[in-house]
Amino acid sequence: MTQQLEATRRTPLNRERVLRAAVELADDVGFESLSMRRLAEELGVVPMALYKHVANKEELLDGMVASLIGEIDPPVTHTDWKSTVRLRVLSARRALQRHPWARQAIESRTTKTAAVLDYMESFAGMFLAGGFSADLTHHVMHAIGGRMWGFTQELFDDQSGPTAESPAEVPPEAQAAMMQQMAERYPNIVAIATGTAHDGSSVVGHGCDDQFEFEFALDLLLDGFERLHEQGWSSRQAKLDRR
Structure with a gap:
C-alpha cells in the first residue's frame, strides 16, 4: 500500500489528475471540507503546485462540475x-x-x-x-x-424540525403526543403527510420515497x-x- 501511494505521488501532476482527486476527496469529506490545502495533502504536493493547473478554488469547482x-x-x-x-x-x-x-x-x-x-x-x-x-x-x-x-x-425536510432526533429515537407515547399537537395546529400538513404509504429507508422527509x-x-x-x-x-x- 505504501509503495502504491508513493508511486501515485510520483505521477506527474496535471489538470485531469487534480480534478479526479478533488472529486474523490469531496466524495469522502464533503463539499464544505474540500480545500486546496487538503487536496494538496491528498496528492502529496505543496498547495502552490495545484495553481499551475487550476487558478483557484472557484476554477477547481468549475472543473469538478464539468467532470x-x-x-x-x-x-x-x-x-x-x-x-x-x-x-x-x-x-x-x-x-x-x-x-x-x-x-x-x-x-x-x-x-x-x-x-x-x-x-x-x-x-x-x-x-x-x-x-x-x-x-x-x-x-x-x-x-x-x-x-x-x-x-x-x-417539500419536507427532516432537518427542519425542533429536534435533531429521528422518529425512531422518540418513544411511541411521545410520538403520539407530538402528532396530536401537530394535527391540532397543522391539520392539512398532517393530512397530506399521513395520506400515503412511506418508505422507512428514505433520505427525504420522514420516509417519503x-x-x-x-x-x-x-x-x-x-x-x-x-x-x-x-x-x-x-x-x-x-x-x-x-x-
Missing part, C-alpha cells in the same frame, strides 16, 4: 423527445447521487462555464428537436429548473409540456388571454 457533466449520458437517439428528456434527467440524477457534493457545487456556480453552457445547449436542443418552438422551450427550461441537473428542492416523488413531478411536467406543444402554445397568446 460531473461528463458522467451524464448524452441524449439517446431514435426515440421521442419525452423519453429522451426523461432518460437524460434520470442519468443526471444518478450522477448527482454518486457525488453528494454535486448539488452544492452546481448551486454555488455564479458564472456559467463552457461545460455548463454546453449542457444547457444540449438540453434545450432535445425540446427543439422534438418540434417545440423557441418560445415554449424558453419557458420549459424555466419550469424544469434544477431537475435538469437531477435535483429539486424537497424521494425517487418516486422526483419522477412523479418530472412526469407531470413532461405531460404538461407535451400538451402545450400539441396545442401550439405561445407566450404571446397566453399573455393576451390573461387580459
Whole structure:
C-alpha cells in the first residue's frame, strides 16, 4: 500500500489528475471540507503546485462540475423527445447521487462555464428537436429548473424540525403526543403527510420515497409540456388571454 501511494505521488501532476482527486476527496469529506490545502495533502504536493493547473478554488469547482457533466449520458437517439428528456434527467440524477457534493457545487456556480453552457445547449436542443418552438422551450427550461441537473428542492425536510432526533429515537407515547399537537395546529400538513404509504429507508422527509416523488413531478411536467406543444402554445397568446 505504501509503495502504491508513493508511486501515485510520483505521477506527474496535471489538470485531469487534480480534478479526479478533488472529486474523490469531496466524495469522502464533503463539499464544505474540500480545500486546496487538503487536496494538496491528498496528492502529496505543496498547495502552490495545484495553481499551475487550476487558478483557484472557484476554477477547481468549475472543473469538478464539468467532470460531473461528463458522467451524464448524452441524449439517446431514435426515440421521442419525452423519453429522451426523461432518460437524460434520470442519468443526471444518478450522477448527482454518486457525488453528494454535486448539488452544492452546481448551486454555488455564479458564472456559467463552457461545460455548463454546453449542457444547457444540449438540453434545450432535445425540446427543439422534438418540434417545440423557441418560445415554449424558453419557458420549459424555466419550469424544469434544477431537475435538469437531477435535483429539486424537497417539500419536507427532516432537518427542519425542533429536534435533531429521528422518529425512531422518540418513544411511541411521545410520538403520539407530538402528532396530536401537530394535527391540532397543522391539520392539512398532517393530512397530506399521513395520506400515503412511506418508505422507512428514505433520505427525504420522514420516509417519503424521494425517487418516486422526483419522477412523479418530472412526469407531470413532461405531460404538461407535451400538451402545450400539441396545442401550439405561445407566450404571446397566453399573455393576451390573461387580459
